[in-house]
Amino acid sequence: MVRLTINGRVVQAEKGEMLLVVMNREKISVPAICNHGAVEAFGACRLCTVEITKNDWNGWKNYVTSCLYPVEDGLIVSTHSETVINLRKTLLDLHLARHPHSEHVRQWAMEYGITQTSFEEIPDGDDCILCALCTRICDRMGFAAISTVGRGHGKEVAPPLNEPPPDCTGCLACAQCCPTEFITFSDSGTSREIWGKQFEMITCKECSKPILTKDFAETLSKTRNIPADYFEVCDECHRKATALTMGKISQWQREDTAS
Numbered sequence: 001m002v003r004l005t006i007n008g009r010v011v012q013a014e015k016g017e018m019l020l021v022v023m024n025r026e027k028i029s030v031p032a033i034c035n036h037g038a039v040e041a042f043g044a045c046r047l048c049t050v051e052i053t054k055n056d057w058n059g060w061k062n063y064v065t066s067c068l069y070p071v072e073d074g075l076i077v078s079t080h081s082e083t084v085i086n087l088r089k090t091l092l093d094l095h096l097a098r099h100p101h102s103e104h105v106r107q108w109a110m111e112y113g114i115t116q117t118s119f120e121e122i123p124d125g126d127d128c129i130l131c132a133l134c135t136r137i138c139d140r141m142g143f144a145a146i147s148t149v150g151r152g153h154g155k156e157v158a159p160p161l162n163e164p165p166p167d168c169t170g171c172l173a174c175a176q177c178c179p180t181e182f183i184t185f186s187d188s189g190t191s192r193e194i195w196g197k198q199f200e201m202i203t204c205k206e207c208s209k210p211i212l213t214k215d216f217a218e219t220l221s222k223t224r225n226i227p228a229d230y231f232e233v234c235d236e237c238h239r240k241a242t243a244l245t246m247g248k249i250s251q252w253q254r255e256d257t258a259s
């Protein structure tokens with residue numbers, strides 16, 4: 001275990017834990033828009049930057065991205081020092097210039113008092129902040145169906161050749177973790193469309209609710225050894241069936257009480 005001080009409060013952590021993980025556990029909040037518990041930290045947004053020092057650093061300070069910084073014994077952390085706040089303001093100011101139409105970016109900037117960017121606005125800027133959460137989560141799921149392509153201002157997330165990605169299973173993990181809701185999809189009940197690819201949905205044989213795409217179910221069956229018929233019934237109906245079974249079991253007379 002190590003002991004460190006965050007905003008004047010002494011906390012304990014496991015050696016090697018990332019500072020952001022410790023702060024989240026201690027309910028100490030910093031903006032961390034490229035971070036997600038399902039994937040490794042990446043350090044794209046820099047907004048989680050904090051100020052660190054130690055008693056024996058003779059007043060020297062450093063600025064580190066907390067999602068990638070392992071805690072150390074004796075660390076003294078300030079999450080909202082003047083320098084840190086100014087750094088976050090500059091980053092958010094830049095984001096606002098690049099994504100002037102994004103409600104999410106506007107909201108994050110507003111939290112730091114920025115309502116108008118001081119940089120030149122890119123009028124047709126889209127809402128993708130290039131946090132790479134979507135590509136990382138897709139890779140993590142084992143699909144690698146999308147990736148970042150291009151450089152500089154032309155950099156974007158896209159499927160290979162900008163065509164419906166052959167390896168996409170329509171699982172929606174990318175869209176669900178996108179912090180700006182840039183990734184769109186449509187669900188009609190029996191079909192789904194994402195990244196320009198159409199998917200057939202499996203619907204629950206008990207309640208007819210759409211469960212997941214046929215492609216995703218087949219992939220899970222093959223790669224995770226889940227029996228194919230598991231996906232014939234939705235989670236809710238699975239739970240109802242289990243509750244009914246438990247109810248019946250509780251009615252059975254125990255052998256030692258039966259006369």
Ligand code: SF4
Nearest residue numbers: 138168169171172174
């Ligand atoms: S919907 Fe497709 S692109 Fe998105 S995470 Fe799932 S497999 Fe990857």
Ligand code: SF4
Nearest residue numbers: 128129131132134178
């Ligand atoms: S599409 Fe969304 S998740 Fe992917 S890089 Fe852009 S903002 Fe991040």
Ligand code: FES
Nearest residue numbers: 043045046048067
């Ligand atoms: S959360 Fe984005 S750099 Fe740490």
